[in-house]
Amino acid sequence: xxxxxxxxxxxxxxxxxxxxxxxxxxxxxxxxxxxxxxxxxxxxxxxxxxxxxxxxxxxxxxxxxxxxxxxxxxxxxxxxxxxxxxxxxxxxxxxxxxxxxxxxxxxxxxxxxxxxxxxxxxxxxxxxxxxxxxxxxxxxxxxxxxxxxxxxxxxxxxxxxxxxxxxxxxxxx
Amino acid sequence: xxxxxxxxxxxxxxxxxxxxxxxxxxxxxxxxxxxxxxxxxxxxxxxxxxxxxxxxxxxxxxxxxxxxxxxxxxxxxxxxxxxxxxxxxxxxxxxxxxxxxxxxxxxxxxxxxxxxxxxxxxxxxxxxxxxxxxxxxxxxxxxxxxxxxxxxxxxxxxxxxxxxxxxxxxxxxxxxxxxxxxxxxxxxxxxxxxxxxxxxxxxxxxxxxxxxxxxxxxxxxxxxxxxxxxxxxxxxxxx
Numbered sequence: 001x002x003x004x005x006x007x008x009x010x011x012x013x014x015x016x017x018x019x020x021x022x023x024x025x026x027x028x029x030x031x032x033x034x035x036x037x038x039x040x041x042x043x044x045x046x047x048x049x050x051x052x053x054x055x056x057x058x059x060x061x062x063x064x065x066x067x068x069x070x071x072x073x074x075x076x077x078x079x080x081x082x083x084x085x086x087x088x089x090x091x092x093x094x095x096x097x098x099x100x101x102x103x104x105x106x107x108x109x110x111x112x113x114x115x116x117x118x119x120x121x122x123x124x125x126x127x128x129x130x131x132x133x134x135x136x137x138x139x140x141x142x143x144x145x146x147x148x149x150x151x152x153x154x155x156x157x158x159x160x161x162x163x164x165x166x167x168x169x170x171x172x173x
Numbered sequence: 174x175x176x177x178x179x180x181x182x183x184x185x186x187x188x189x190x191x192x193x194x195x196x197x198x199x200x201x202x203x204x205x206x207x208x209x210x211x212x213x214x215x216x217x218x219x220x221x222x223x224x225x226x227x228x229x230x231x232x233x234x235x236x237x238x239x240x241x242x243x244x245x246x247x248x249x250x251x252x253x254x255x256x257x258x259x260x261x262x263x264x265x266x267x268x269x270x271x272x273x274x275x276x277x278x279x280x281x282x283x284x285x286x287x288x289x290x291x292x293x294x295x296x297x298x299x300x301x302x303x304x305x306x307x308x309x310x311x312x313x314x315x316x317x318x319x320x321x322x323x324x325x326x327x328x329x330x331x332x333x334x335x336x337x338x339x340x341x342x343x344x345x346x347x348x349x350x351x352x353x354x355x356x357x358x359x360x361x362x363x364x365x366x367x368x369x370x371x372x373x374x375x376x377x378x379x380x381x382x383x384x385x386x387x388x389x390x391x392x393x394x395x396x397x398x399x400x401x402x403x404x405x406x407x408x409x410x411x412x
Contacts, residue, residue: 032269032323059331059375061320062268069272069320071331071373091373091384093333114295124295 029101029137030068031173034059037145039167041076043086045160048115050086052078054165058094070094072107074165085116088163090149094133101138107131107147113161125161135169143169215270215321215330216259220409222381224252228403229296230285232305232344234358235396241348241358242291243305244298252407255280259317270330273319279336279370280312283387285399290349305346305358309389309399311368313338321376332374340368342389342399359397366391366398379409 037056043049056074063069071093078086092109108130115123135145147165231244257278265272286306289298315336323329344359366389374383387401 034323059320059323059329061270061272061323061331063265063272064268069267071320071333120293121295121297 029065029098030060030062030096030103031171032060032062033141033171033173035070035169035171037074037167037169039145039165041078041088041163041165043076043078043088043161043163045086045113045162048080048084048086050078050080050084052076052086054167056167060171066098068096068098068103070096070105072109074109076163076165080115083117086113087116088113088161096133101143102134102136104134105132107133107149109149111149135167137169137171141171141173143171145169215273215319216261216275217256217409218258218411220256220411222252222254222256222407222409224381224405224407226250226252226385226403226405228385228401228405230287230399230401231291232285232287232346232348232358233398233400234348236350236356236394239350239352239354241303241350241356242298243287243303243346243348244289244291244296245285245287246289246297247403248286250283250285252405253282254407256409259319267320269325270320270322274317275319276314276316278312279315279334280310281370281387282308282310283401284308285344285401287346292349301349303346303348303355305344305348307342307344307346307359308363309340309342309366309387311338311340311366311370311387311389313368313370315370328376328378330374330376332372332376334370334372334374336368336370338368338370340366340389342366342391342397344397344399358395364391364393364397376409379411381405381407381409383407 035058039054041054042051054076058070058072061069073091075089080086088111090109090111092107094105094107096103096105110128112126114121131147131149133147135143137143145167149163227249229247231242233242259275259277261273261275263274288304290301290303291298313336315334317332317334319330319332321330341363343363346358347355348358349355369388371386372383374381383405385403385405389399391397
């Protein structure tokens with residue numbers, strides 16, 4: 001399995017996220033509602049790097065003021081080269097621990113990844129995997145989120161897909 | 174003096190007394206009863222679900238180390254499903270509603286017509302004259318996790334289910350095997366199969382929007398199986 005390193009843009013995004021969390025005003029979070037996620041994804045699988053657009057939907061069920069359960073749907077369209085494209089779809093459940101309007105959480109999901117070469121699906125893989133998520137939601141419903149997905153089984157022995165997603169989010173409460 | 178059970182009492186009653194989800198509560202108090210009814214509806218009674226799905230069905234078979242896969246490349250199909258009363262095994266309170274781990278009985282009927290042979294793609298097949306069609310039936314006790322309602326005044330629930338049980342699979346046709354031969358597959362009569370069913374649902378009032386996966390495995394020498402994955406919209410007729 002190849003090592004996955006966060007590049008400079010991702011470190012900057014993480015610092016911005018932490019700064020946003022620190023500056024978040026106190027309020028009763030989380031709140032129930034449907035959320036939309038839109039952003040970018042960067043992934044690595046063996047020697048193949050890909051990047052693209054990530055979009056998702058979730059439903060937030062507040063357990064109390066500290067915890068929420070978030071069933072999540074995510075899909076990405078990625079480009080690895082002029083010939084190779086990657087798509088990844090996932091259905092998962094996030095458990096989030098809230099610190100006022102900021103949260104960190106665990107993400108368990110089932111994913112299907114396909115690799116398309118010149119318009120033909122040349123490889124598919126699916127399986128259960130896990131990840132980490134962190135972000136914040138402002139009083140207006142707008143927010144930001146970073147998600148790390150690891151060990152997405154590729155179906156090929158010793159080859160796993162790792163991905164980083166950065167999303168702008170909006171929740172209808 | 175009349176004592177109203179309140180939303181919490183009604184919730185506890187719904188969780189502990191099967192079938193109360195459909196019971197009429199009296200007397201009705203405007204506002205309070207509306208919320209109570211939505212909370213009670215977190216456990217559904219018997220229903221027949223009728224709708225339409227867009228799914229990809231793939232028939233697979235093996236024979237002496239060689240295998241064939243034939244798909245429909247995705248098609249619309251009717252949804253006909255029976256869902257029994259939902260029973261709670263364990264429930265946890267949420268800020269709005271509850272999270273329920275429970276079970277119910279589900280049964281389904283379906284038809285398939287696969288005539289695109291999968292040759293050089295992982296998912297999409299090509300029309301080379303092969304094909305298999307037939308029908309299936311499956312019934313299984315299903316475990317579910319149900320959350321909601323999402324909003325206090327709307328009956329919107331999220332539900333994840335998985336069931337394993339018994340089914341019948343009838344398939345007949347011919348397929349091109351990986352050794353290059355074209356051979357008959359299936360047979361003229363239905364055979365017993367292991368049935369698995371998974372679904373991720375968003376229930377909005379009586380509408381159901383769901384991603385579904387169905388798998389039937391026959392334990393015969395051909396090791397025939399049918400997989401169907403897709404999206405479905407259906408309406409729950411409660412009874």
